[in-house]
Amino acid sequence: MPAHSERHNFILPRFARPDCIIALIVLAALAIRAAWLLRSGSEWAVATDSIGYLALAHGIREGCGFAAMAIGCGAPEVLRTPGYPLFLVPFLNHYRLAIFVQAVFGAAVCGVVAAFTRRRYGAAAAIVAAAIVALDPPTITVTKELLTEPLFQLLLAGAVFGSLCNRALTAGLLYGAAALVRPVAEPLLVLAPVPFLLSRRWIRAAGALCLPLVMLGAWAARNYRVAGVFALTVEGPMNLYSYTVPAVISLVTGVPLIEAQRAAAHAVESAGFGDQREVIASARELSPHDEISWRLRSRRGS
Numbered sequence: 001m002p003a004h005s006e007r008h009n010f011i012l013p014r015f016a017r018p019d020c021i022i023a024l025i026v027l028a029a030l031a032i033r034a035a036w037l038l039r040s041g042s043e044w045a046v047a048t049d050s051i052g053y054l055a056l057a058h059g060i061r062e063g064c065g066f067a068a069m070a071i072g073c074g075a076p077e078v079l080r081t082p083g084y085p086l087f088l089v090p091f092l093n094h095y096r097l098a099i100f101v102q103a104v105f106g107a108a109v110c111g112v113v114a115a116f117t118r119r120r121y122g123a124a125a126a127i128v129a130a131a132i133v134a135l136d137p138p139t140i141t142v143t144k145e146l147l148t149e150p151l152f153q154l155l156l157a158g159a160v161f162g163s164l165c166n167r168a169l170t171a172g173l174l175y176g177a178a179a180l181v182r183p184v185a186e187p188l189l190v191l192a193p194v195p196f197l198l199s200r201r202w203i204r205a206a207g208a209l210c211l212p213l214v215m216l217g218a219w220a221a222r223n224y225r226v227a228g229v230f231a232l233t234v235e236g237p238m239n240l241y242s243y244t245v246p247a248v249i250s251l252v253t254g255v256p257l258i259e260a261q262r263a264a265a266h267a268v269e270s271a272g273f274g275d276q277r278e279v280i281a282s283a284r285e286l287s288p289h290d291e292i293s294w295r296l297r298s299r300r301g302s
Helices: 018-038 048-061 083-091 095-121 123-134 137-144 149-164 168-181 183-191 194-198 202-227 235-253 257-270 277-285 288-301
Strands: 067-069 073-076
Touching: 018 095, 018 123, 018 137, 048 067, 048 073, 048 083, 083 095, 083 149, 083 168, 095 123, 095 137, 095 149, 137 149, 149 168, 149 183, 149 194, 168 183, 168 202, 183 202, 194 202, 235 257
Parallel strands: none
Antiparallel strands: 067 073
């Protein structure tokens, strides 16, 4: 019989194959993020910002439109965007379930990153990428509270990888949805058509850019209708008025920061809960010299 070279076929155990390793990492990401649920109760899930989102979710459920619900329906909201309050509506009586869903979002981001990396760079790179996402402390800790970050991360990851995978409409839709959850994504819309422009796929590039612009334009039009401000959010002017101005006043005049902050907070409250027209106008037209002079006069008068 002719001599045959002996072949050694090493068959990895099923659990040691790349697909199984990645799946185990994704499950580990879910378990890590869901570990917050080992605590009893759900009051720990409500952060300071969560209160506003929950009030808006209650308003949506009670038919107030996009307005906070306290004793009754508040004025139309133009500071926050509707994405996260809409997500919260089914979970208003089940905060722990919302935290679990957010943990699923975190695990899904891990899976999306792994799938894209494997397609482009192979199994070993996918395993490393999945492990980095699964063990990333910031994305783990944001899961434990009712805040926008977990949903935003999933939408933005899907948008970025959708663009890179030639999914123009999917990418555009997810970019728009991400900006409606966190307006910080608004400047990122310019990235949506870039992969298609580089490959000269003009129609896809137009679709990837125009779809989110239509989505955000529609919400800006709604804000103009209810508050006279054509913008996705008035968070910029409000933050300027509430946080930046008091620090400047304190630095220039020597007024204690806490006093300057109280003065700004009083100005916001005097505009009425949820009715931010006057505060927006004040923030946009604010003269630091006038404000500082006012504070100095107030000090002399006291």
